[in-house]
Amino acid sequence: MEAEPLDLAREPQLVQEAPEVGFTSDVAAGTGAAAIITYPAVGDGWAHVVKQAIVSYATTPTGGNLQVADGADVIANVDIPAAGVFDITFAFPKQGTPGRAMTITLASGGGAVPGKITVAHKVRSNMPLAGLDYSLEDNSVFMAVD
Numbered sequence: 841m842e843a844e845p846l847d848l849a850r851e852p853q854l855v856q857e858a859p860e861v862g863f864t865s866d867v868a869a870g871t872g873a874a875a876i877i878t879y880p881a882v883g884d885g886w887a888h889v890v891k892q893a894i895v896s897y898a899t900t901p902t903g904g905n906l907q908v909a910d911g912a913d914v915i916a917n918v919d920i921p922a923a924g925v926f927d928i929t930f931a932f933p934k935q936g937t938p939g940r941a942m943t944i945t946l947a948s949g950g951g952a953v954p955g956k957i958t959v960a961h962k963v964r965s966n967m968p969l970a971g972l973d974y975s976l977e978d979n980s981v982f983m984a985v986d
Contacts, residue, residue, distance in 0.1 A: 871954045876945050886963050887940075890959055891933040893957060905946075
């Protein structure tokens with residue numbers, strides 16, 4: 841099936857994306873214990889976002905698993921069945937609820953199996969900034985959608 845051609849005569853709808861802070865990389869490791877990264881709750885209107893986790897176990901884990909929790913709610917749960925390095929990139933980044941902590945846990949690999957986790961994380965505002973002129977290039981982050 842062929843894709844429908846883009847109609848350049850149509851005027852795209854501009855959608856404002858919320859302001860955000862850039863991604864940072866955070867690391868945790870555990871031997872015989874879970875590797876845990878916890879981001880504490882941030883101010884009203886701000887939410888944690890996880891785009892990617894790179895995880896590894898040195899040897900085959902027993903019950904290897906990656907979990908992303910928004911407060912007490914699990915929003916991602918991925919089994920890690922073997923030893924090695926796994927790049928888990930979420931097609932749609934996992935965004936938490938404003939005002940809640942986010943915890944990323946790489947389960948204990950069992951026994952003395954070392955596990956490591958590196959997470960690409962940022963915080964994002966769900967509220968537009970009052971009084972900001974979004975028509976100015978420096979203040980706008982727009983994308984065209986149909």
